[in-house]
Amino acid sequence: MAELQLANPDPVFIQEVKRLGGDTLKNCYQCATCSAVCKLSPETNPFPRREMLLAGWGQTETLIKEPNLWLCYQCNDCTTYCPRGARPGDVLAAVRVFAYKHFSFPSFMGKAVASPSALPLLLLVPTILLLGCMFLFAPQTADGSFQFLESNVVDFNLFLPHSSIDALFVFGGVMIFLFAGIGMGRFWKGLRQPGQDYTLGFVSALILTIKEIISHSKFRECEASHSRAIGHQLLIYGFVGAFVTTLMVFALHFIPEYLHLWFRIESLHPFIEMPVEFPNPVKILGGLSGMAIIIGCGLLIARYWGTEDESSSYSDNIFLYMMFFTSLTGMLSWFIRVADMAMAAYVMYFLHLVCVFYILWYMPYSKFAHMVFRTLALVHARMIGRIQ
Template sequence: MARAMHLDPDLDFIRQVKKAGGADLKTCMQCATCSVSCKLAPPDRPFPRKEMAMAQWGLKEALLSDPDIWLCHQCNDCSTRCPRQAKPGDVLAAVRSMAFRHYAFPSFMGQALASPAALPLLLLIPALILLGVLAVGSQGEFGYLFAGSGEVDYAHAFPHGLLEMLFIGGNLLIFAFAAVGLMRFWNAMKAHTPAGMRSPGFLAAMTGVAMEILPHSKFGQCGESKPRQLGHLLIFYGFIGAMITAGLALFFTIILETLGSPFFLHSPIDLPNPIKILGVASGLAMLIGGGMLISRRLSGDSVSGYQDWLFLIAITLVGLTGMLAWALRLAEIPVVAYLDYYLHLVLVFFLLWYAPYSKFAHMFYRTLALVYARSSGRELVSQAASAAPVAPQSKPAAA
């Protein structure tokens, strides 16, 4: 017997989805071509058809808590084959950008990172803090910053110990805020998950997700947007490499020196030291990967919202200014080198301090959604459905 359902459409949510990149949402006629076309959609309750229906009806809470929006990697095979050009891939991308804003803590930060009008203020905060660091390091003597030639000593202008205190302290606070948002998201997924699913266990699910994320294997299954896999890998490993480089530099140049160890390294670390090699390779990876993805978006690969461009431009500029800081130090051009290094630091702190509220948050929310999908048995049900034998059809009786 059919069960009655009470729907409470959120019309403002529908408008927000359309504004965020799902402008063609209402052209969807629920033909399911998208779900059939998607190589990543599981056979059991496949996406994105049901998500398109929820978005059309304005079912905000159900849609934002749906882990399947994160199983989508925006291959855009569905958008290419859609007979009505409803662009399901872009709709789900818009919903994802709204999801981490919805669960963000504090919530006003999620709204701020989504607003171009707030960008000057958001940049001004790390810019002023770093000017304070510069004032402390320079001790009232700023003439060296404007020299046309001569030695460049970034550690003098921006004391690394003070920078690390800001970096570590700020990140601890930000990770605590991120944990609140992620816990909200996890609880919302639990509340909207159908009952009766078997679980492989959290640790087993985490291991499986890690093995999937490290090679970005899902991107490799895409059709239309498969070339994005390399760009994403370069940015992913470039950023990880840059963080490892910063950690190793902190350990060898500051911590070991403080401990009086004979193995400490003098700053700056230069080639052919392995730490510097890793740093240069990481910077180049971010620069090349960011350039590849920006080029694809400029070619119309997919609809790009404000947050897409903000993240891509910021992380590409981090790679560019980082490489320039090294080159300008070697070229001994202080007036340009210090300005470039200052901009580099502003961009780094901008990316990290606002990570839970920008598109950077995709890394956290997608990982958590993938872990939840596995630990709740979502993939087990899907695999069982796909492996089940199809019963042969009986022949009609002869007349």
């Protein structure tokens, strides 16, 4: 006879899931239509019926460690056929947001980034630090005024010296990746349950997962939201391209420059000069990546605006808007600088950096964490043979 277990519901979890976009949770009466129609649901361990049951009963610890949460792409095929309008895809999306907060380190940051009321403070942090960089490090004239106010050319290095911005990037990046690593370690530990049989190694599962992410093959199996895959794919490709562009600028300019200055290596000089101008391949990659992010975010935002049946949480919205504005302000900074409109260029560049640091510094606590958590969950699901 199976051992009876006492269900100890977590009412705080239930209310939080509702607040995060899963407000239709209690509409579910466990007919299992969702599991029957979902093309992504594994035959031997189908979802989302079980996950809806666990969420409805507030079984927090069991649910947030469930890999099936991350096999759902919120395509809402299940919602199309649900006789009760329970929207299982939206409920699972809300639980995933809860998971970011649960596993994040430090935990208060996860709560802050998921709260609309904390947004002004979160934006204020990079704003103050950037203003501090300007007042402390921007070159001044003999009479004490800033050189960028009197320069005949638009020079972002006079406004916010690259060395100070690089220091913020490096220091902030190291701290954030450390915090993200702690959160990912917690999540991975939760996925690995006692008694699991592993049929595939980590590296092999990771390679298959990366191939799936690049092709969006599972995403395209969905029917109700098939078009969403295009915007999603453009956003991912654009971000990867922008990240590679940043690495190339560091590798080709800043690292050689700092090595030359710090270690007096006379033969080592930057391979490209700042600002990088068109048609340099690095500039082309950056421009194409920025446009991909703008178009991808625009398609996803327009879909949420134009479809009554499409649901999104604050975490979804703020991530899309911040990615959109990061790329838009970056592109406008370039165009306005080329047009030689000094003050407008400096203001736009400042706004761009505020958005960039928001995306970077709050990455482990935002929708950005979704990418890492889903990747780990898909790897684990392949390792235990739940998906191929």
